[in-house]
Amino acid sequence: MSVIRSRLAGVGAYLPQRVVTNDDLAKIVDTSDEWIVERSGIRQRHIAADDELTSDLATRAARAAMENAGVTADDIDLIVVGTTTPDDTFPATAAKVQANLGVPGGFAFDVQAVCSGFLYALATADKFIRAGDVKTALVIGAETFSRLLDWTDRDTCVLFGDGAGAVVLRAAEGEGKNTDTGILSTHLHADGRFRDLLYVNGGPSRGQKVGFVKMEGKEVFRHAVTKLAGVVEEALAANGYTSADLDWIVPHQANRRILSSTSKKVGVGEDRIVVTLDRHANTSAASIPLALCTAVTDGRIKPGQLILLEAMGGGFTWGSALIRL
Ligand code: UT7
16 A cells, blocks of 8 residues: 655754863862763763854754755745744744745744654654645754753753754655655653653743753653653554664663663663763753764664654653654
């Protein structure tokens, strides 16, 4: 049976120039390189310049992905940006990116699912493509997460960074089999009862302030391992695969120990997990497309391979996407 699939036609990324090391942070809060590396695996993060906005990062990543895919602004029908740190409360960052890129038509909007934001954006774009409404979509995860950090709170400020990653999706014909090229399935979840474990204590409706990130790290960690292992198994089962069939997992990059525990739970060796958090830290919605772009660009991820993206974040939200490149 002939079906429409969303094929991954190009990837792109952008990281702000300024690098902040763990030793740099040890000068402003009571922490150490040793603690941060041991507890999280993070060694450094990129932080946006004062005049650099989420839309600037997103635009640069999008341009790189468009060039990689060989598409022009005229080809883009849809732009979805996953972000928790929009430039402004409105208009959507996606609309600003549309203008920056000179995309003459189509539609553009943001989705907000924190660290799962890229997966929510990807799943949304995939649905529009599969429905036949869109031929070419730009899906971006972009954050200036540093703007939500309390730089006196060592529990949170050492964990995050800024960046953007993007993919171009194009409609392509498939046979409806698990051997097709493109997105095979996406699986999204949310459970708002866990709101208080990871949140920002501000917002337009709550006191007109942006607020700071608050997190019960240990509890989030515990939920992350269980929920991520569950969603990996869900995606594999839905497509008739087992973990042995996976070439790569490209996870959300929150904590090296979460990646190790999840990989053990699902039976995928750590040599098949893409890790960039040592250099990027947790860039929320940007972390998966940044890691994906890194591993495609350095030749680890190759055409024809089966890759699984997975993430979990505030909300809680969590999800996965199984893709054959
Ligand atoms: O992207 C969204 C999802 N987010 C996550 O998945 C994050 C999940 N959680 C984590 O990554 C980990 O829980 C953390 C890295 C945040 C913390 O690691 P932990 O092993 O759970 O440490 P902890 O919170 O239990 O803290 C252990 C100790 C505490 O001291 P006491 O109470 O034992 O004396 C903290 O006060 O480490 C202390 N601590 C620090 N010490 C030095 C907390 N932050 C720091 C720090 N530097 N930056």
